[in-house]
Amino acid sequence: MFYAAAVMPHGDEVLSPQDPDTMSLSSAMKKIGASLENVHEYVIVTPHNIRIWDHIGVILTEYAEGKWEFGDVEIAGKYRCDKDLAVQIYQEAKNRNIPVVGINYGALEGPLSKIQLDWGTLIPLHFLPRRDIVLITPARGIPRETLVEFGRVIGEIISKGENRVALIISADHAHAHLPDGPYGYAPEAKEYDHMVMDILKKGSLDRLFSIPPELIEKAKPDSYWQLLMLYGALLGRRYSVENCRYARPTYFGMGTAFIKLK
């Protein structure tokens, strides 16, 4: 059962928020966690695990483990992966000719079949009740429509199962907010973040297609491709959006949205 979806940031700053906006964002993440108390598992899309330009990745390991440090905060997590669900998603995507690879690591089975977790998963999961996961990695080099179609596969597969599943979109937004940031300054960063947060708030994800590729290129977000998957997963479904928060404590934008399916 497709229970809910959430857009969650993965910037270090949410672990130790210093300003009112980031504090509010961090507490929105906790609220999202509380709202997910009844879910059985997560499908989580992260842009910082395996990165393949032209293929979506579905992780097929039995376990996922990693740690992440930021200042005094250390997050360590070991998760079981729901390999059956992962295989279903992989197989259906493959059947639809979506460019997708099934990725194991180490051994094919058992405790050594384990992918390393990245900050893009560890940080959002830190705010959520501990559950099994399916790990998905987006791809930037494939058509927008294909990412939407893959999202549709996720939505269909998790809707069919008995488990209550939440789709977690790990995403930070534009990275070109500050002249002295690692990606420099572009006015498109503010524009992108504003548009995306408005799209999420209004639940009008079809408008993602109206964002020009050049604007995305200049804004340097870490969210667009995952959001297209979210759009696909939600196609034809009724839902409400809550807990939209935004903060930009440093050179990149972060936002939350909790999407409750009806």
Next chain:
Amino acid sequence: MFYAAAVMPHGDEVLSPQDPDTMSLSSAMKKIGASLENVHEYVIVTPHNIRIWDHIGVILTEYAEGKWEFGDVEIAGKYRCDKDLAVQIYQEAKNRNIPVVGINYGALEGPLSKIQLDWGTLIPLHFLPRRDIVLITPARGIPRETLVEFGRVIGEIISKGENRVALIISADHAHAHLPDGPYGYAPEAKEYDHMVMDILKKGSLDRLFSIPPELIEKAKPDSYWQLLMLYGALLGRRYSVENCRYARPTYFGMGTAFIKLK
């Protein structure tokens, strides 16, 4: 410059050899290390990193790091990756329509662009002088000829460059040697290992094609697909083979071969 190639085992037992055969194997690995003192870098093929059934993987991270423990022995290694060479191999394979994916992890660039190292790389590299690496992952679900063709790409690319490169094939052989081993017993295990060691010793890698798929299936090796890449890399080249050793201290076979190009 394609300087040399080596087949190296990655079973824990070589780290702390207890019987004469494994001691001899372990010392052969050290000798191979000594023979590679003049190389600038390694292309290493490992079956225990990323595992994708139907696509060869070329790791495109800037760094690779991991650790491995066996009894009292802990190996920890952090390596720089030669991303330029990796991209060349990936691109040429792609041009030839070989099913290959370029795999980054974490960030696209910088210190967070780092793949986790597996025992299939850490153990062989432990015996070799510390150099930069290019990490390749084999695929079991693609035609034999395609693995050979990919090997040919490796051989051609490293032959063109100025750096002295060694191709390291991380491989253990049949895993069905013992009835109480995790893969059970099959007489084909001994047969496979005997054939493969004979093929390596005589440098007659074309004979890999004469091994029936059913025998491979029953013997359960961890070497066949990498050896096909080795075969492709060596095609049309003159070389001598030294330092062939074999040991089977437990349920799987291990062997070395050092291949010096002329």
